[in-house]
Amino acid sequence: MKTEYDYIIVGLGLAGICFCEQLRAHNKSFVVFDDSSQQSSTVAGGLYNPVVLKRFTAVWKSDEQLPLALAMYQDLEQLLDVKLDYKIPVYRKFASVEEQNNWFTASDKPALKPYLSTGIIKNENPAIQASFGFGEVLYTGRIDVKILMETYREFLTKRGLFQKESFEYSNILNNNESVVYENIIAKHIVFSEGYGVVQNPFFQNLQLSPTKGELLIIHAPDLKIDFVLKGPVFLIPMEDDLYIVGATYELYDLTHNPTEKGKNKLLEGLKTMISCPFEIVDQVAGIRPTVRDRRPLVGQHPVHKHLYVLNGLGTRGVMIGPYVANQLYNFIENEEELEPAINISRYS
C-alpha cells in the first residue's frame, strides 16, 4: 500500500522549513526527508540585516523580504513555543573619518535611508576598540536558527511527517500524473538540499559556487555588549556572556571540518575590535549554498515537471528563505510566473 502526499520535501534546512510553512498555511500534505548531511542552517549566525555593510548598499529586495520573514518567524514562535527572533541593533564600527563620511553619504540614499541612523554613536565600552565610533543599522536582529531547526524537526517527527534518512534519487519513478518514491505517491517533489544538491542528478546545471563558513563561539564575561558589532568580523551576543564570532569565506576546502586557518582569520579580526580577555568554547563550520550571480535558485525541472528546486539562499537564508518559498509555492499552485532573476531557467 502506498501513502499519498501532495509534496515530498528533500532537505530540512532554512529553505525546506520555509517551504513546509507555505504548505502548512495552505493545508497541503507533505513528508520531509533529511539525513543531516549538510549543516549550513544549523551553524548559521542567524542575522538578518537589510544592508550590505561592506559596500553600503541595500540587500536585494530587502523591503519585500523582511516583512515576510519577520511574520513567518513570529508565527513559528507561536507554533513551536520557543523564542526565535531576538531584535538587536547592528553597530558598524568605523575605521576612519573617511568611513564615517561614506556612511553619511549612504544614509542619504533613498534605498538606505530607512535602515541607517544618521548620527555617529560614540564608544563608551572600555572592552571595545572603536575610536571613530559606530553607525547603527535599523530593523536588524538574530533568528535562533539552531533552536528553530531542532524544534521544527521535532514538530514534524511527532506528526509522522519526518524521515531521518538520505533521499535516494535513483528510486524516483516519474509518470505523467505524479511521482512514486518507494512507498510514497506525491504530486510534487521539492529539493532543498543546500550544498547537497551537487549530488542531485536532476539539477546538475545550477551555477552553485559554494563557500565554506566558519564561526567561533567565545566566552567574554567583561565584554557586556547588547548589540551586534560589525568590524572585520561580526560579533553577535548570545546568552551567558557567549558571543558568536564570524564568519570566514573559503572556496576550496568544502568539508565541514573547522580549521586552524579559519580560527586564526577570525581571531585576527576580533583582536582589532575588542581588548578584554576571552576564551574560545567552540568552533563550527558549514557550507553556504552561494551562487555565482548571487541570486537564489528556484524553479522546475525542464523535463520532469513534478520536480522542483529551492536553493541558492547564499549568505542570507534567514531573510531570503520565506520570500523564495512563497514564490515557488505560487508558481506551482497558482501558476504565477517566477521572477526571472531567481528562475533556474536563466541557465538553460
Ligand SMILES: Cc1cc2nc3c(=O)[nH]c(=O)nc-3n(C[C@H](O)[C@H](O)[C@H](O)COP(=O)(O)OP(=O)(O)OC[C@H]3O[C@@H](n4cnc5c(N)ncnc54)[C@H](O)[C@@H]3O)c2cc1C
Ligand atoms: C558560518 C555560516 C554563517 C552564516 N550566517 C548567516 C547569518 O548570520 N544570516 C543568514 O541569513 N544566513 C547565514 N548563513 C547562510 C545560511 O546558513 C544559508 O543561507 C542557509 O542555511 C541555507 O539553507 P538551506 O536550507 O538551503 O541549506 P542547508 O542548511 O544546508 O540545508 C540542507 C538540508 O538538506 C539535507 N540534505 C541534503 N541532501 C540530502 C539528501 N540526499 N537526503 C536527505 N537530506 C539531504 C541536509 O542534511 C540539510 O539539512 C550562514 C552560513 C554559514 C555557513
